[in-house]
Amino acid sequence: MSSDSPSDIIAGLRRASRRTTLAVPGSSVKMLAKATGLEADEVFLDLEDAVAGPAKIEARSQVVDALSAGGFRARQLAVRVNAWDTEYTVGDLTEVVSGLAARSEGARAEGGAGRQVPLDTVILPKVREAGEVAAVDLILRQLERTHGLIEGAIGLQPQIEDGMGLINVDAIATASPRVVSLVFGPGDFMASLGMRSLTVGAQPEGYEVGDAYHYPLTRILVSARAHGIQAIDGPYVKVRDVEGFEKAARHTAGLGYDGKWVLHPAQVDKGNEVFTPREDDIERAAEILAVYDKSTSVSGGARGAIMVGDEMVDEAGRKMALTVRDKAVAAGIWPGP
CATH class of the missing domain: 1.10.287 (Helix Hairpins)
Structure with missing residues (x-):
């Protein structure tokens, strides 16, 4: 267990390698098990879009089981909770952190600063304003106090997924000292703007000059760098199109992004390669x-x-x-x- 202060732990999370962040449905025991052996820098267990409504409650315990069992090769472990426009956010946070704390009773950091659980960050989707990040910060703080965890040691990764979130990106980036990265969510962003495409990240029909995503990608990157945090690109959904994935990854790597989400084992090695300096x-x-x-x-x-x-x-x-x-x-x- 770490003897570092919460600020030291968060600073370390901001420096951590996130060349690839592998998304894993929290409701799939098979995929959770397979994810342990993959070489992604970060793995996040999803309770949001990759989990159907009827399976969301049960997925919480499966996520706790997987994280508690350990064995992940990934250096960073995260959970994506449901957004504040659902009824699940508070329950996701409470059951996951409390469940992990119950599995790790007894182990204390040096100096009695508190315990840590096998959860580095929480990914908060569809963030539209700073208050949503601040609310998660407060809930985590109470959970940390309740369970004797290091207060402030679990990081946050807000996802920017619509126009309002992009407008408020600077306030979101500074809403909590826990924030370690900003993540671009291209699918919901496209839907919110009414882009004419049914493929996440594809150029919309009729848009023939330039890159339709250059502005949001650059705006998020500028905010991240201004506030000393990372910028992470969202997924490329054509999982068998490795060439297309590489092209998309090189685009944002060239812009300055720290990494990209991956959805399939075939994307992991190529993503690590692209976001590693030559x-x-x-x-x-x-x-x-x-x-x-x-x-x-x-x-x-x-x-x-x-x-x-x-x-x-x-x-x-x-x-x-x-x-x-x-x-x-x-x-x-x-x-x-």
Whole structure:
């Protein structure tokens, strides 16, 4: 169990690698079991759209069973609860956290700071305003106190899925210190705007110039970066079209997103590849940082602009190299400390 403070735990969750986030229906025992062996960076057990209404209550206990049993290769574990426009949100939060706490009785963090449960974050869908995030924060805080958990250690990932959510994205990003990422939900976003397409993420009929999703993707990314959190792209629903998935993933990876949701095991390896810095970029970033640090030191002449190969590098170039380094560190492949 961690002896870190809640703020340290949340900071770690904001740095964690989320190249791929695998969605798993919480009502499918078979798929829950299969998900344990997949190499996605994050797995979320879904209580929302992937679970039919009559199965939602029972799925809560199945999610608790799966998380309590452990064995996941994924480094991050999450649960997506139902949105506030349903009758399930409070029950989802209460039964999952309480169930996990009951399974882990007795183990305390060093210094008596409280226990942790095998749940890193809660994904909150269809967020339209900051108050919805703040409400989940308060419920989690009471549950943490009730069960002797580390208060404030469970992170939040709000999904932006309609125009109102996009308008309020900055307030949503800062509604709770628990927020570790913003997630774009393309399907509901398309429906809310009336886009002429029946395929999630596809360009709408008649829209022939540019990318219909560039504005929401960029707006979410700008807000995430302004507030020091991650930006995660939503799913590509043609699960057998690996080439199409790769194209969509490279699009948002190039824009600067940290990762993408995946719906099928075939998408996991390709997603991890796309959102991992390339070997030549890592080598180049390491070279830039080493040469720049030396050249800007007193012993190196205190030069602020230098040549690295055939390119001039200044402080802006150093920051770009740091971005590559941070992504490589999160993926566990940075060659230095």
